[in-house]
Amino acid sequence: DTGVSxxxxxxxxxxxxxxxxxxxxxxxxxxxxWYRQTLGQGPEFLTYFxxxxxxxxxxxxxxxxxxxxxxxxxxxxxIQRTEQGDSAMYLCAxxxxxxxxxxxxxxxxxxxxx
Amino acid sequence: xxxxxxxxxxxxxxxxxxxxVYCNSSSVFSSLQWYRQEPGEGPVLLVTVxxxxxxxxxxxxxxxxxxxxxxxxxxxxxxxxxDTGLYLCAGHNQGGKLIFGQxxxxxxxx
Numbered sequence: 001d002t003g004v005s006x007x008x009x010x011x012x013x014x015x016x017x018x019x020x021x022x023x024x025x026x027x028x029x030x031x032x033x034w035y036r037q038t039l040g041q042g043p044e045f046l047t048y049f050x051x052x053x054x055x056x057x058x059x060x061x062x063x064x065x066x067x068x069x070x071x072x073x074x075x076x077x078x079i080q081r082t083e084q085g086d087s088a089m090y091l092c093a094x095x096x097x098x099x100x101x102x103x104x105x106x107x108x109x110x111x112x113x114x
Numbered sequence: 115x116x117x118x119x120x121x122x123x124x125x126x127x128x129x130x131x132x133x134x135v136y137c138n139s140s141s142v143f144s145s146l147q148w149y150r151q152e153p154g155e156g157p158v159l160l161v162t163v164x165x166x167x168x169x170x171x172x173x174x175x176x177x178x179x180x181x182x183x184x185x186x187x188x189x190x191x192x193x194x195x196x197d198t199g200l201y202l203c204a205g206h207n208q209g210g211k212l213i214f215g216q217x218x219x220x221x222x223x224x
Contacts, residue, residue, distance in 0.1 A: 004156070031210055042120070042202050042214035043157070056211055091156055093212070100145035100164055103204075103212055105156025 002026060006092050006106035013082055013113055020078045021109045025094030032075050033103065034067055035091040043091055049075060050097060082113045116141040118205055120215035128223055130192055135218045137203030138185045144206050146186045148177055151200040151217075160188075193222045 005024040013019050025032050030051050035043035046065065047057045051072035064082075069075040079086055089110050093103040119138045127133055137146065145164045149157035161170050163179035163186060170177045176189040186203055203215045 033212060035214070040200065040217065040219050042200075042217040045211070045213050048211060050210065055209065093156070095212075097210070099210075100147075100162055100206055102147070102159040102162065105158070107154070107156055 004092055004094055004104050004106035006090075006109050008109055009107065010110050011112070013111070015084060015113055016081055018078065018080045019082055019111065020076055021090055021092075021111075023075045023077070023092030023094075023106060025073070025075070025092070026104055027073075028096070029094035029104070030072065030097045031095045031103075032069055033093040033095075034075070034077050035093070037089045037091055037108070046077070046090075079111075082111075084113045087111055087113045116143075116205065116207060116211075116213055118203055118213060118215035120203055120218050122218060123216060124219050124221075126221040126223065127193055129195055133190050133193060133220070135188045135201055135203075135220075136185070137187065137215050139205065140184065141205075141207070142183050144183075144208055146179055146183075147204045147206070147212075148186070148188055149202040149204060149214075151202060157200075157202055157204075190220075193220075195222050195224050198222050 007022045033048040034046040037043045049069040064080045067077045089108040091108045093105045095103040147162045148160045151157040161177045166181045166183045168179045174191045201218045
């Protein structure tokens with residue numbers, strides 16, 4: 001399968017634990033995006049990369065969130081000291097670097113913090 | 115901060131009716147895209163509009179980009195139950211950042 005792949009699909013964790021999610025974009029897509037989505041709402045921008053460079057991080061994102069894309073291919077999103085309010089679907093998308101191109105989404109990682 | 119405001123947030127209609135969803139911003143975007151999302155899946159692209167005033171049609175769906183490239187609309191003619199889903203507008207800025215509106219949950223009843 002050559003689509004965007006996210007792992008795991010579901011994660012249940014206890015409050016205070018750290019979690020890490022992985023995204024494998026479509027190969028040769030140099031732009032990679034992370035979003036958070038709650039039920040019935042649009043995806044909320046978290047951060048994005050061009051190759052390995054993190055171009056922007058949402059000001060709404062606390063210091064507990066960090067993302068990396070060390071070799072410009074896969075990316076990881078880590079949440080430290082999880083809180084119940086972190087429960088959401090975390091979506092990853094990738095697209096070519098040329099203007100106005102389609103973003104392809106993974107199926108997301110659903111996080112539940114108990 | 116660039117924001118996209120979608121309206122209405124919820125829409126429940128009968129099969130066969132027409133509807134329009136709006137996406138507005140105070141910012142100019144280099145392009146706007148419309149996505150549709152099913153439960154448990156990621157959004158899937160419907161269309162990209164790039165030129166101010168542009169109109170694109172996709173079967174019963176008509177998309178329009180405002181002349182100033184700050185707003186867009188999605189019109190569905192003779193809605194069908196299969197049109198049910200979450201419709202999202204998304205804007206690209208010059209730097210390549212992609213942001214989404216809050217979404218419109220459409221329910222088409224038989």
